[in-house]
Amino acid sequence: MNFLLINFFLISLLLVTTFFIFKTTSLISVVALTGAFTLLCSAIYVNLDAVDVAFTEAAVGSGISTILMVMAAAKLPEGKKNKLLNLFPSIILAVAISLILIIIIANLPLLGDPNAPIHLHVVPEYLKESKDFFHIPNVVTNILASYRGFDTLGETIVIFTAGLGVIALLTSNTLNRKTNFKKNKKNER
Amino acid sequence: MRDKISSSPVLSVVSKILFAPIIIFGLYVQFHGDYGPGGGFQAGVIVAAAFILYSMIFGLSKGETLVPIMINRYLMCIGVLLYAGVGIVSIFLDGMYLDYNVLSSDPSTGQHIGIILVELGVGITVATVMIALYHSFASFGEINE
Numbered sequence: 001m002n003f004l005l006i007n008f009f010l011i012s013l014l015l016v017t018t019f020f021i022f023k024t025t026s027l028i029s030v031v032a033l034t035g036a037f038t039l040l041c042s043a044i045y046v047n048l049d050a051v052d053v054a055f056t057e058a059a060v061g062s063g064i065s066t067i068l069m070v071m072a073a074a075k076l077p078e079g080k081k082n083k084l085l086n087l088f089p090s091i092i093l094a095v096a097i098s099l100i101l102i103i104i105i106a107n108l109p110l111l112g113d114p115n116a117p118i119h120l121h122v123v124p125e126y127l128k129e130s131k132d133f134f135h136i137p138n139v140v141t142n143i144l145a146s147y148r149g150f151d152t153l154g155e156t157i158v159i160f161t162a163g164l165g166v167i168a169l170l171t172s173n174t175l176n177r178k179t180n181f182k183k184n185k186k187n188e189r
Numbered sequence: 190m191r192d193k194i195s196s197s198p199v200l201s202v203v204s205k206i207l208f209a210p211i212i213i214f215g216l217y218v219q220f221h222g223d224y225g226p227g228g229g230f231q232a233g234v235i236v237a238a239a240f241i242l243y244s245m246i247f248g249l250s251k252g253e254t255l256v257p258i259m260i261n262r263y264l265m266c267i268g269v270l271l272y273a274g275v276g277i278v279s280i281f282l283d284g285m286y287l288d289y290n291v292l293s294s295d296p297s298t299g300q301h302i303g304i305i306l307v308e309l310g311v312g313i314t315v316a317t318v319m320i321a322l323y324h325s326f327a328s329f330g331e332i333n334e
Contacts (some may be wrong), residue, residue, distance in 0.1 A: 038226060051226040055218075059234040064319055067241060071326040134300050136223045145304040149287040153272055156311050160269050163318035167262070170325040 006047050013020045014040050035066035048111075052140045204246040211239035219312050221307070229308040233315025239321045240316075250326050260326065261317050268314030276305050 191210025244252025
């Protein structure tokens with residue numbers, strides 16, 4: 001009962017936040033509201049007992065990305081107000097996507113259903129083995145670092161590549177550095 | 190933005206007080222990830238948040254003296270190489286790539302060592318990439334040097 005009440009409260013707050021994200025015109029308020037949105041999402045994850053996901057969402061979603069968005073918004077020139085575009089196509093698109101999502105949700109297994117496909121494949125094996133073999137209580141860490149080590153390596157490389165891309169795009173003195181590099185090479189010779 | 194240093198004493202005192210506890214919390218999340226929620230990704234972001242707070246309050250140039258840009262970039266690579274290196278080491282110890290069982294005589298201990306090293310690599314990469322992202326965002330559009 002408590003679970004339902006908390007979930008109901010959080011999801012209604014989520015709806016309110018979404019409404020205000022839609023209504024505001026100021027860029028900074030949109031960024032702040034998006035941060036609030038992800039913080040509410042992480043509260044919902046805590047309520048669903050997905051503490052690791054909630055932690056990541058709180059740290060990355062509402063922490064770092066809000067800071068980066070604020071920085072980006074501060075760099076943008078003073079925004080001029082757009083004329084109200086023709087909303088009709090976007091409304092049709094939004095309604096269609098929500099209908100599809102509602103149909104999909106109706107076909108999903110119930111929350112916490114032990115017979116859901118995701119609980120029958122490899123999960124029982126992981127849960128049993130990580131207790132007996134790894135002696136590490138947090139199964140999420142086991143799966144992340146050991147069973148799915150390749151995936152995590154890929155994720156790390158994705159983050160690394162993203163950082164490289166941003167540095168290459170945004171560093172203003174790339175050209176200067178290039179010439180300095182050439183000069184240094186010449187000096188070494 | 191580079192020279193726009195916050196003049197409010199409240200902000201600078203609070204951020205000085207908060208700096209060390211944030212980093213210690215990040216290290217706790219990093220190395221306690223085996224026992225509680227957390228791990229490399231979250232810890233990296235938390236440690237990066239401390240450095241970003243410092244550069245936000247005291248200005249970008251002070252932040253760049255604290256974490257020099259080139260060292261930050263080397264650390265980005267070192268994190269990924271540490272992760273990949275654990276895999277290479279396990280190949281040399283007659284295992285398969287990223288097979289931590291062979292890292293120690295006892296497979297369970299080997300898994301512990303492997304997981305801690307791999308998470309450390311993830312943490313280093315995530316923290317330094319976040320700092321690099323912040324610094325490139327904050328210094329964008331300025332004519333440097």
